[in-house]
Amino acid sequence: MADDAPLAATKNDKPTGLAARAVTINLPVDEVYSRFRDFAAWPSFMENVVRIDVLDERRSHWVVKAPMKGSVEWDARITEEVPGKSLAWESEPGAEVPNRGHVTFRDAGARGTVVVVTIDYDPPGGVIGKVIAKMFQREPAIQARRDLRRFKQLLETGEIATPAMNAKQFEEMGL
Numbered sequence: 404m405a406d407d408a409p410l411a412a413t414k415n416d417k418p419t420g421l422a423a424r425a426v427t428i429n430l431p432v433d434e435v436y437s438r439f440r441d442f443a444a445w446p447s448f449m450e451n452v453v454r455i456d457v458l459d460e461r462r463s464h465w466v467v468k469a470p471m472k473g474s475v476e477w478d479a480r481i482t483e484e485v486p487g488k489s490l491a492w493e494s495e496p497g498a499e500v501p502n503r504g505h506v507t508f509r510d511a512g513a514r515g516t517v518v519v520v521t522i523d524y525d526p527p528g529g530v531i532g533k534v535i536a537k538m539f540q541r542e543p544a545i546q547a548r549r550d551l552r553r554f555k556q557l558l559e560t561g562e563i564a565t566p567a568m569n570a571k572q573f574e575e576m577g578l
Contacts, residue, residue: 422522426551428558429515436487436508438558439518448553448563451546467500475499501525518554520547 428435438444442463446452453474456464461481469475477498483491483505493503502524509517553563 422524422547423520424547424551425517425519426555427511427514427517428555430558432508432510432516433487435516435518435558436490439506439508439554440486440490448557449546449550450553462495469500477502518551520551522547 442455443457445455451468453466453468455466458464458478462478463480464476464478466474466476477500478495479492479498479502480495481490482493482503483489487508489505489507491503491505494501502522504520504522506521507517507519509519511517556563
């Protein structure tokens with residue numbers, strides 16, 4: 404029997420790693436939702452996502468960096484969508500990293516939109532795999548926080564702040 408509880412309260416045995424993060428973005432809900440719904444653009448703000456191939460309106464193919472393996476791949480499908488309100492997905496059977504997630508978008512008035520992301524995943528290698536992923540800063544709980552911060556920066560400023568120098572800065576320094 405399917406467990407219809409929110410991911411944070413589910414009693415399902417698998418997946419086993421739960422990450423929940425929230426951010427407030429100073430833009431209207433509809434704009435934040437439409438930008439988030441553009442899966443092909445996710446690699447621009449998700450550090451470990453190599454690419455997402457949109458297969459159709461509900462399905463996509465993911466390629467993600469993984470410690471010790473180089474990358475992992477899976478197909479995912481949207482399981483629930485309420486435009487401007489929520490989006491849920493789940494990996495297809497046979498995924499290298501079984502996962503599912505849910506995102507809600509809530510109007511925060513003059514502050515913009517509150518985005519809450521919950522991701523549940525089954526780390527390759529179980530607990531040991533999760534520890535290795537944490538050591539390499541590739542664990543989804545860590546990445547969710549960073550990726551949401553980058554998404555916020557991209558939407559609010561049009562760019563992602565980074566400590567790295569860009570080509571123009573190298574040029575100006577004569578390097």
